[in-house]
Amino acid sequence: MxxxxxxxxxxxxxxxxxxxxxxxxxxxxxxxxxxxxxxxxxxxxxxxxxxxxxxxxxxxxxxxxxxxxxxxxxxxxxxxxxxxxxxxxxxxxxxxxxxxxxxxxxxxxxxxxxxxxxxxxxxxxxxxxxxxxxxxxxxxxYLGGDWKIVEGPGKGALVRFTDNGNVTGLPGPDRYALCLAGACATMGGDNDSLWLERNQRGAPWIFKRDDDTLEIFQALNRAQPNEMPQLVPGARQWVLERD
Structure with a gap:
């Protein structure tokens, strides 16, 4: 046939x-x-x-x-x-x-x-x-619900991460994206990372989630200029707790 x-x-x-x-x-x-x-x-x-x-x-x-x-x-x-x-x-x-x-x-x-x-x-x-x-x-x-900034800029503010990538309450950014796989995961090594931006300008951040506590750190690049970025946690920017 x-x-x-x-x-x-x-x-x-x-x-x-x-x-x-x-x-x-x-x-x-x-x-x-x-x-x-x-x-x-x-x-x-x-x-x-x-x-x-x-x-x-x-x-x-x-x-x-x-x-x-x-x-x-x-x-x-x-x-x-x-x-x-x-x-x-x-x-x-x-x-x-x-x-x-x-x-x-x-x-x-x-x-x-x-x-x-x-x-x-x-x-x-x-x-x-x-x-x-x-x-x-x-x-x-993973991020639904109400989060309160307990440490860092905007302390006391209520933060909400929506399922379509909007974030309110964090001073500065209004959009976010979690790193699920690919190049961003490779650059972050064993660390969890997310992207925060406003007006299409943003940067990667490292975060650590422990139950209802979310810590967000500045991302430092340890790689040389001609190498793929290697992101590690820097100074802690925010600590959020979910109500």
Whole structure:
């Protein structure tokens, strides 16, 4: 047979081997285990490292597309049916498997590592950037609520970090972003870091979270001018406590 198996026939084959309809896979799925681990109030880097590396999947069965985000970059794959689940092919040869286990999505990479994902709630808009649903849920779980500055500039002020990257109450910055992976994580080493900015001008900061206490430090660069930055904690700028 010279022509590729039509998607409709592939769907029928899959339907005969599994209890879920192909369309049940559609939508955005997030790594709730990573969010729950971060919400315990310790190191963000450690929680994400232990529960990663993939944090979000977006699946479109009709168009045979499956994409994932690791918090820094995205990969687009082609979806096809196998005997019991779906195969995702990246760059022509790197494969992964997707399977529904009840209401959860199980993803197994080529090395055999399995991760579990749940549907994003609320459902992500069709045009939402890949990774944004996980990021919003993480921001809410990790930094949500009311924080009070107990040490540093603006002492006594109430600080709020929103799930869309806004921050109010800190003297100066009005936007923030947590470092999840990629170059910022490499530069920070074992430290957690975030970006604070105002009017699109900002800088990286080092932070330490211990339950309901958040310390934010100036980031010092120990690298030479021709080397990749190596950020370490400098002077402590703020101490925040969550009510």
């Amino acid at each position: 010279r022509h590729a198996l039509p998607l409709a026939l592939a769907a029928l084959l899959l339907g005969g081997c599994a209890s879920h309809k192909p369309e049940d896979y559609n939508g955005t799925w997030i790594n709730q285990a990573a969010i729950d681990a971060a919400a315990e109030g310790g190191s963000l880097r450690q929680a994400l490292s232990e529960q990663g590396p993939v944090f979000e999947w977006k699946i479109d069965v009709a168009n045979q597309q499956a994409s994932f985000s690791n918090g820094f970059e995205a990969a687009d794959g082609r979806l096809s049916a196998s005997d019991k689940d779906w195969l995702v092919t990246f760059n022509g040869d790197e494969n992964g498997q997707l399977k529904l286990d009840g209401s959860k999505l199980q993803a197994t990479d080529q090395a055999g590592k399995r991760q579990t994902f749940v549907r994003a709630k609320p459902a992500a808009p069709a045009n939402a950037p890949l990774g944004s649903s996980f990021e919003k849920a993480l921001y809410k779980a």
